[in-house]
Amino acid sequence: MILKHQDKSLLSVRNLTVGFHVGGVTLDAVRGIDLDVARGEVLGVVGESGSGKSVAMLACLGLVPRTARVAGSVRFQGQELVGMPQSDMRKLRGSRIGMIFQDPLSSLNPVLTIGAQIVEAIRLHQPGISRKQASDRAVELLDLVAVPEPDRRVTQYPHEFSGGMRQRAMIAMAVANDPDLLIADEPTTALDVTVQAQVLDVLKSLRDRLGLGIVLITHDLGVVAGNVDRVAVIYSGRVVEAAEVGALFRDPRHPYTRGLLSSIPKLDEKRERLFSIEGTPPPLGRRPPGCAYHPRCTYARGVCATDDPALRVAGESLSACHFADCLEEIPVHQALAGAEIAEVRQ
Amino acid sequence: MSGYLIRRLIAMPFLILGIITITFFLSRVTKGDPLTAIISEQQMSNPEVVAAAKQRWGLDLSLPEQYLVYMGKLLTGDLGTSFTTKRPVLQDLLERLPATLELVIAAMVIGTVLGIALGVLAAYYRNSWIDHGSRLFALVGSSLPVFWSGLSLLFILSVQLGWLPGPGRLDARLQPPPMITGMISLDTLLAGDLTAFVDALHHLILPAFVLGWTVTGTISRLVRANMLEVLNQEYVLTARAKGAGELRVLLHHALRNTLIPTLTVIGHSFAYLITGAVLTETIFAWPGMGSYAVEAARALDYPAIIGVTVVGGVTFLVTNLLTDIAYMFANPRIRLS
Ligand SMILES: Nc1ncnc2c1ncn2[C@@H]1O[C@H](COP(=O)(O)OP(=O)(O)OP(=O)(O)O)[C@@H](O)[C@H]1O
Numbered sequence: 001m002i003l004k005h006q007d008k009s010l011l012s013v014r015n016l017t018v019g020f021h022v023g024g025v026t027l028d029a030v031r032g033i034d035l036d037v038a039r040g041e042v043l044g045v046v047g048e049s050g051s052g053k054s055v056a057m058l059a060c061l062g063l064v065p066r067t068a069r070v071a072g073s074v075r076f077q078g079q080e081l082v083g084m085p086q087s088d089m090r091k092l093r094g095s096r097i098g099m100i101f102q103d104p105l106s107s108l109n110p111v112l113t114i115g116a117q118i119v120e121a122i123r124l125h126q127p128g129i130s131r132k133q134a135s136d137r138a139v140e141l142l143d144l145v146a147v148p149e150p151d152r153r154v155t156q157y158p159h160e161f162s163g164g165m166r167q168r169a170m171i172a173m174a175v176a177n178d179p180d181l182l183i184a185d186e187p188t189t190a191l192d193v194t195v196q197a198q199v200l201d202v203l204k205s206l207r208d209r210l211g212l213g214i215v216l217i218t219h220d221l222g223v224v225a226g227n228v229d230r231v232a233v234i235y236s237g238r239v240v241e242a243a244e245v246g247a248l249f250r251d252p253r254h255p256y257t258r259g260l261l262s263s264i265p266k267l268d269e270k271r272e273r274l275f276s277i278e279g280t281p282p283p284l285g286r287r288p289p290g291c292a293y294h295p296r297c298t299y300a301r302g303v304c305a306t307d308d309p310a311l312r313v314a315g316e317s318l319s320a321c322h323f324a325d326c327l328e329e330i331p332v333h334q335a336l337a338g339a340e341i342a343e344v345r346q
Numbered sequence: 347m348s349g350y351l352i353r354r355l356i357a358m359p360f361l362i363l364g365i366i367t368i369t370f371f372l373s374r375v376t377k378g379d380p381l382t383a384i385i386s387e388q389q390m391s392n393p394e395v396v397a398a399a400k401q402r403w404g405l406d407l408s409l410p411e412q413y414l415v416y417m418g419k420l421l422t423g424d425l426g427t428s429f430t431t432k433r434p435v436l437q438d439l440l441e442r443l444p445a446t447l448e449l450v451i452a453a454m455v456i457g458t459v460l461g462i463a464l465g466v467l468a469a470y471y472r473n474s475w476i477d478h479g480s481r482l483f484a485l486v487g488s489s490l491p492v493f494w495s496g497l498s499l500l501f502i503l504s505v506q507l508g509w510l511p512g513p514g515r516l517d518a519r520l521q522p523p524p525m526i527t528g529m530i531s532l533d534t535l536l537a538g539d540l541t542a543f544v545d546a547l548h549h550l551i552l553p554a555f556v557l558g559w560t561v562t563g564t565i566s567r568l569v570r571a572n573m574l575e576v577l578n579q580e581y582v583l584t585a586r587a588k589g590a591g592e593l594r595v596l597l598h599h600a601l602r603n604t605l606i607p608t609l610t611v612i613g614h615s616f617a618y619l620i621t622g623a624v625l626t627e628t629i630f631a632w633p634g635m636g637s638y639a640v641e642a643a644r645a646l647d648y649p650a651i652i653g654v655t656v657v658g659g660v661t662f663l664v665t666n667l668l669t670d671i672a673y674m675f676a677n678p679r680i681r682l683s
Pocket residue numbers: 020022029047048049050051052053054055056065219283284
């Protein structure tokens with residue numbers, strides 16, 4: 001289903017497709033996804049490793065390799081980004097749109113001080129600013145993301161920072177030019193649980209203070225709860241379910257979402273075995289016909305192996321499942337036990 | 347790390363002593379008679395003259411005695427007197443050192459700039475014709491003997507096309523500049539003589555290129571390999587995500603991270619170039635230490651041979667040490683620990 005661009009959106013992605021040339025064929029890592037982010041809103045993008053989350057967001061910024069094929073439409077503040085010349089794109093990157101990555105150690109340049117890297121981000125887009133002013137601003141920014149002793153910290157190198165502090169420094173750098181949109185690609189995956197929460201708090205407070213729109217990429221639905229407004233679940237290069245976060249947790253309309261939800265560890269339940277969806281996502285070249293999820297889906301029937309379901313309204317969600325409307329006949333917790341499901345299906 | 351450097355410093359005098367000793371004995375076991383350089387052919391048949399010359403130059407002593415005498419003088423900074431020029435070797439060398447340094451430094455600059463540029467381009471455009479072309483260029487440079495590439499380029503560029511002057515450092519019709527540094531290109535510039543300066547550069551460029559070409563390969567292959575690795579690093583993506591242009595990404599972010607290993611190779615190439623200068627100087631009639639060494643070897647001029655070796659060896663060791671010190675300072679992780 002191809003929606004029209006939503007005018008009030010900050011970022012509006014329609015039918016985005018990204019293909020890589022591998023050994024003479026083009027394999028699509030992203031297959032026509034739609035996303036919307038409004039000002040001051042946090043969109044969670046969830047999916048297992050290899051589902052195409054990073055590729056999709058990098059393609060929005062024109063950061064996929066030159067040889068990649070990008071089709072569809074990405075509107076940022078009404079401006080079309082797909083096909084935009086690199087020189088114009090560069091003016092948006094780091095100024096209107098900031099981006100941070102999973103591993104803050106490898107995403108910071110090891111031979112430049114933290115300060116130099118923030119100053120660079122500022123001066124790339126505000127060449128009129130003096131080095132001195134820019135480095136004062138760098139200290140302010142570190143303070144903004146709650147790095148203690150910022151005036152001492154700016155002169156240090158990344159390896160002198162702890163993981164959490166590095167990610168804060170990355171965030172400071174990404175918001176150095178007051179962007180409108182921040183894309184955070186698994187910003188907490190490499191961090192300890194307590195540090196994760198702190199970094200997420202920094203992001204939320206920036207959203208509140210600066211009115212940022214944020215795309216929070218994660219493979220952990222647990223991170224989504226309490227930190228995002230809306231969620232898009234991605235499987236094998238497609239959005240399989242999109243909903244407001246409350247609705248998604250209350251009434252998931254896609255078996256994959258249900259699987260992800262039941263694999264969140266719960267503190268109150270002393271369950272011994274943690275559920276995880278059986279199998280792994282298909283590699284790019286060996287995507288099954290029909291619904292790409294069907295080899296792993298406990299709800300699958302004959303039609304699933306032949307027809308690829310379109311994204312459509314189901315309950316409070318958009319879901320790409322043939323049975324999106326009748327999943328509730330099988331309660332979520334029962335979906336955990338494969339044997340029971342098999343019975344229901346017979 | 348500093349402990350390591352101190353150990354290197356302590357080891358250095360012993361290494362130099364070793365170099366001197368080996369050269370001393372190696373040059374003496376070579377067949378040939380150094381007396382032919384000292385006295386004329388007719389006098390060789392006169393036993394009195396021969397005996398007097400032997401005594402005068404200390405050749406009547408036994409080998410160990412000669413060695414002790416030489417080492418004793420060396421301690422006072424006396425490198426002996428050349429059999430051929432009849433002047434103190436140290437004075438000869440000091441006079442010729444600037445020419446060699448001029449050639450080697452120019453070769454180093456050309457070799458490094460070409461090597462880094464080719465390495466960066468080859469990595470950025472990997473597997474394209476630029477990559478293959480730069481590999482071929484580097485391969486030719488490091489495998490062709492200097493005398494071959496030197497003579498052919500001299501023939502083509504100077505004899506056939508007349509674009510560059512022949513061997514030598516300065517056109518014979520021009521007034522040489524007053525000696526300040528001993529490097530003609532620098533001295534002409536200091537003297538404010540632009541015509542001579544341009545002429546000196548014209549004379550310098552081909553020998554410097556021929557010599558520098560021999561090390562471009564090592565440098566460009568290393569830069570390419572390191573750049574390929576660094577370009578895959580996430581901080582390169584971060585730099586692009588910040589809005590940095592490709593040139594900035596390549597030079598400020600990626601190349602900077604390859605500089606530390608590159609620096610080491612550059613330093614070691616410098617030492618290599620000093621050795622390579624010998625042939626280049628001979629081909630281009632460059633009056634430096636290299637051609638001095640060749641003349642000395644031909645005449646079995648022992649003091650000169652050892653003198654050249656000592657200066658060459660010390661330069662080699664010092665450059666390598668400086669390289670390691672620079673390595674230490676360039677790497678924040680090592681510097682701070
Ligand atoms: N340059 C490329 N060439 C070929 N295939 C690529 C390239 N970049 C990514 N891919 C493939 O595209 C698919 C999606 O990758 P992507 O990095 O977007 O996954 P992801 O959802 O971000 O996963 P993760 O959670 O591991 O970050 C993967 O199968 C990956 O192998």
